Amino acid sequence: MTAPVLKASELAQRFGLELRGTDRNVAGVGTLADAGSTQLAFLANPRYRAQLAQARAGVVVLRADDAQHWPGTALIARDPYVAFARIAALFERLPAREAGIHPSAAIDASATVDPGAHIGPFVSIGARSRIAAGAVIGPGCIIGEDCDIGEGCELQARVTLLTRVRLGKRVRILPGAVLGSAGFGLAMDAGRWVNVPQLGGVVVGDDCEIGANTTIDRGALGDTVLEEDVRLDNQIQIGHNVRIGAHTAMAGCAAVAGSARIGRYCLVGGAAGILGHLEVCDRVTITAMSLVTHSIREPGEYSSGTPLMDNRSWRKNAARFKQLDRIARQHRAGDKDSE
Amino acid sequence: MTAPVLKASELAQRFGLELRGTDRNVAGVGTLADAGSTQLAFLANPRYRAQLAQARAGVVVLRADDAQHWPGTALIARDPYVAFARIAALFERLPAREAGIHPSAAIDASATVDPGAHIGPFVSIGARSRIAAGAVIGPGCIIGEDCDIGEGCELQARVTLLTRVRLGKRVRILPGAVLGSAGFGLAMDAGRWVNVPQLGGVVVGDDCEIGANTTIDRGALGDTVLEEDVRLDNQIQIGHNVRIGAHTAMAGCAAVAGSARIGRYCLVGGAAGILGHLEVCDRVTITAMSLVTHSIREPGEYSSGTPLMDNRSWRKNAARFKQLDRIARQHRAGDKDSE
């Protein structure tokens, strides 16, 4: 398999871009700083416009406004980053995953595998589960009972869907992710924990993507739900009965506790946390490592935490945090005294 | 396999509950808001008492105090949530795991597997390890050397016990968990790291439960220990030589650094951290995302962090945090001036 070579004019036509300058062959993509004469680069952020002066890329994708600063071959795009993403996909070397079942796979007699699906080595598929056409179940994946894998899904490797997980179409799951394991439901009885059975499942909408080693618990009663086009990075934890609205994206290590409801088009920063049973409305951004402790009803950006300092200064200021209420009350008293 | 149908009177007898109203068939469980006429629901929190007016459940488990508000069939329980948990377990559809060894399993000649254990596909069991009767080792689990799996343990799928891991009875481990990998022990020698050998193991008491993708390191000298009935949610990290007291529960993404000792009946919130070599006494609650930086000697609830705010307000307040010590000192000076 060799990388393709494409003409800039072909790319222009395929993605609805305007070609300016000499048509050229493109054999790959690169950053504006590093791309060579056979590669295509992009300029999306005007802050990097000065890099055009040194750029040696064969073709640059950029906005019409920036085109005057680039004497070489250009592809004019309304959104250069999106255009670049689509072009770069043509140069991605993807492993071949032919339809068929690897002889080592262990598939329950009651499971259904479409002949157009790919089942890799060391895959286990449990009772009553179904794999649709075009789905790729990579090496070491384990699919338990009563799961449903839609058309074109890709479970890359070593993904576990434990039980009652239903994936829409074109869902992509990265290695090590676990969906459908029991939610953390406990009751204390006479000094010992009793498990509360987790009878629900997990429902994942079309075009979702789930990162490496991310975990999504199944619901206790009812399901844990990701609406369509939700994007979860690595090592995210989603508790039972959480609902995440369409097009919401979460960065690595974020965590959402049970029964929280998150709106559409939200952005959750890395290692941010959302407590259980809260509601977060549409179009909310949570910055990294913030903790959402109450429901959010207004779109906007929200944060918690303190700024980074050198440890010596931090120690002094942090110690004062413990006195804040006293200081504030004295302060107010002082105000009153001076009234 | 079909779901069972049980009479309310049978449930009453089985779990020591009082039946009020007409006896009815129960074919499943649901929430008070959603359960239908063949389902059983529960009311544990008096806050939701108003839902009884709209409820259509066939049977409701509730406290005697709440029974007057429910005209239908009731099961009276001292703790409705516990009673519900026990009843719901009867309706859980569990996969069959017959005793026997899947032909694909790779088992070392020196390992011992009880004939009453279930060993799934793609399971690897290392030298000198032992699997007791009634244990379930699900697909893709890897058990290394010198491990001991007690009666009735359930390693659901793709669990790794690396070396010297001893599980008591009825321990349940969710997919992707890793126990017994080397603790993070390092010494710096002439500018390079030297590994400190991790010669201990991991000991897990009866009835513990360990969540998906949770990691528990083996001890350096001596063991990492979970006493009985410890409950760990997903993606928790337990460092080497940690000891966790019986009946303690930790929510997802919590982390405990090496050699910390945590008491019995503690509750650790999601993404909370506990530094190494600390001691936390019995019956301590740590709220979500708090960091325990010193030993805790008194039972109670502990927290750190700042409240969530809109980002603009947060920026202004967070900037002042850097001046806290100066403000507090000026404040005190001001007090003195005014004396």
Next chain:
Amino acid sequence: MTAPVLKASELAQRFGLELRGTDRNVAGVGTLADAGSTQLAFLANPRYRAQLAQARAGVVVLRADDAQHWPGTALIARDPYVAFARIAALFERLPAREAGIHPSAAIDASATVDPGAHIGPFVSIGARSRIAAGAVIGPGCIIGEDCDIGEGCELQARVTLLTRVRLGKRVRILPGAVLGSAGFGLAMDAGRWVNVPQLGGVVVGDDCEIGANTTIDRGALGDTVLEEDVRLDNQIQIGHNVRIGAHTAMAGCAAVAGSARIGRYCLVGGAAGILGHLEVCDRVTITAMSLVTHSIREPGEYSSGTPLMDNRSWRKNAARFKQLDRIARQHRAGDKDSE
């Protein structure tokens, strides 16, 4: 396999230590508090010197300064902890991993496996990947396409290298780690996410160690890089195109967002976070659960967060945090008034 017995004099000679007192047999190692007469212990931290009075160890490794307090057999070391680490390694019982390929392994015809490598059960190796002599690929490991595993690497069990991962020599990777999965690159186009192809790889230098369930994404354009002797604990997340300098160590649950550059000899505490596109210079220490929100140009120790308090006090102080800016402004106004 039985544990070795070694003479103190042999250990002295082998590691360049000075033997004081009677030569003795050493059959194992232990802590100063617990080691018995056939075991060797160490004293590195002078704070524990008082333990020497009760110690029953056969041999103690300690500094010359501390030797006067120990009447028994001693090995004098400049750095007792390093000496102990090297001695303890002699007593570690390591599983045998003979060269050869387990019959269950699924290896692509275009992959290259050195005859001196060990390939365990249920291992999958993809197209064009290469495994060097002395490498150990433990049970359940999955190596995708275009990976390169250097001499003496150890992938302990259930490790996934998805694509374009190049390991130097003697890299050790603990169970559940995922390297080379796609970075989290997204562009929004007409209300839907578009994946930005992740065309780079992951390059890991010699002698690195990567913890259980840690994830390291491959680069978008260019590679994610760990220089030599980097030590990552469990459940760490490294985003695409991050670069980590030689000899840097990170504790469990730390997270580094995309394109951050971290220097050499840094120490990153547990659950600490580093935002994307930042630079952290050499010899920086970040304390546990701190968030690095700006580049760091000076070596030293850095922190964020607030101290742990009982929940009642915390609530009062945390509420005041929301008023900090107002308080500070009033305070300043008050200062002005009094001028």
